[in-house]
Amino acid sequence: MKKAVALRYDREKENAPRVIASGKGISAENILKIAELHNLPIKKDEDLVELLSKIEIDHEIPENLYVAVVEVFQFLYTITHNEAKA
Numbered sequence: 649m650k651k652a653v654a655l656r657y658d659r660e661k662e663n664a665p666r667v668i669a670s671g672k673g674i675s676a677e678n679i680l681k682i683a684e685l686h687n688l689p690i691k692k693d694e695d696l697v698e699l700l701s702k703i704e705i706d707h708e709i710p711e712n713l714y715v716a717v718v719e720v721f722q723f724l725y726t727i728t729h730n731e732a733k734a
Contacts, residue, residue, distance in 0.1 A: 652676035653700040654683065655709070655717065664708040665717050670701050689724045696720065 654669035656662075669679050683690050696716050703709060709717055 649673050650676045651694075651697045651701050652679040653697050653703075654679055655700070655720075657721070662708065664711075664714070665721075666708050667700060667703045667705055670703070670705060672701070689727045691720050691723050693720065 649672050651672045652670070652675075653667060655665045656668045657665040671679055680690065699713060699716070700709065
């Protein structure tokens with residue numbers, strides 16, 4: 649069954665990225681559709697989604713996931729900056 653997790657990080661207001669949506673099945677499809685509608689980048693990583701889906705909504709990610717999430721943000725940064733240059 650498909651799972652999806654949405655993260656938000658506002659470094660001026662938050663100490664760490666925060667889970668703002670999480671779901672499986674139809675809920676996961678809706679999360680992905682909303683991301684696509686808003687042209688938000690999507691990173692597929694089943695293992696990370698599995699870990700992040702265990703975090704309660706509106707809670708910051710734990711320190712032990714920082715490295716994995718930083719890799720996602722680096723990927724997203726690269727995508728958004730490459731699209732801006734195009």
